Amino acid sequence: MKNEYLIYQIEHGKKMYLTDLPKDDNPLGGIGFQSVHDGTIPSAAGTCPTEEDANKVIAYLREAIGTSYNHFGFEERPVS
Numbered sequence: 001m002k003n004e005y006l007i008y009q010i011e012h013g014k015k016m017y018l019t020d021l022p023k024d025d026n027p028l029g030g031i032g033f034q035s036v037h038d039g040t041i042p043s044a045a046g047t048c049p050t051e052e053d054a055n056k057v058i059a060y061l062r063e064a065i066g067t068s069y070n071h072f073g074f075e076e077r078p079v080s
Contacts, residue, residue: 002079004047005054010071017045
């Protein structure tokens, strides 16, 4: 079985998943973080094909936002 990896950040105790947002909603370039009120994964959540790729994305986010911001993680789920 194949898996994919979802990137998230913890903000105020809530998982916010990395998503691709339309430029109208995010003038900074198209990425953002979203959550769903019922705790499910947003349909717009981006995925990485490998754990190695997920770690690279997290390293990039930490570098871009600042190394003191360590609230990023990933979770694995089966590809449906």
